[in-house]
Amino acid sequence: MSSEDNSKPEGQPDTASAALFGLCPRCGAKTLFDGIAKFAPRCRACSLDYTQFNVGDGPAAFLTLIIGAVIAILAIWVQLSFEPPFWVHAVLWVPLTTVMVIAGLRIAKAWLLIAEYRRRAGEGRLKDD
Template identity: 90%
Template sequence: MSSEDNPKSEGQPETASAALFGLCPRCGAKTLFDGMVKFAPRCRACGLDYSQFNVGDGPAAFLTLIVGAVIAILAIWLQLSFEPPFWVHAILWVPLTTVLVIAGLRIAKAWLLGAEYRRRAGEGRLKDE
């Protein structure tokens, strides 16, 4: 396999680093996001078009279920172990859930886009003939 066939080359970040820091999967510039969880239209450094990748709602659905299960288990454990008043639950779990979902969503979306780039996945399109 030649270097032209393989999208992995010098200067590209590993998938985990790209996901954690919002790095472009091609050049490693910190240009992947244009907000908290919204992708930029393209990399400002190398011009990679991020809209060609279809991340979809998969990361949001799975992340919400996973974070919800973890928070529910912790809330039940806290209630059964210490019986705190309701306001303690509200102050503790609402912000923690919000932070975990937003931070996790950013990482999950970046991870999936990086994986699609490395595997040359994209929207299914017919070639112009």
């Protein structure tokens, strides 16, 4: 397998842009998501079937651990540095954690789907096409 097999064909968005903006890996249309972090069944522009890719819930576990550690470290630092009342922690960390988890989950799930598409991976595939 050469390194050219994993490169993006002409006209397709690069992996980072596609993951950040929810772009279809084939045509670049903003059709990857059908909800906050739920994939659409297929691209409305080019009909690429997103259900053939098995992203699963793997990103959720890693994001929970990573974001939880970051938030815990920040909360401890804020407490030790400024000693704010408890309500300040609730106002700071609950929305920040929510936004970070949702944004991170969207990006991680999109990145994995796009990587599977670019490498022609798929669930249940027995041979290379």
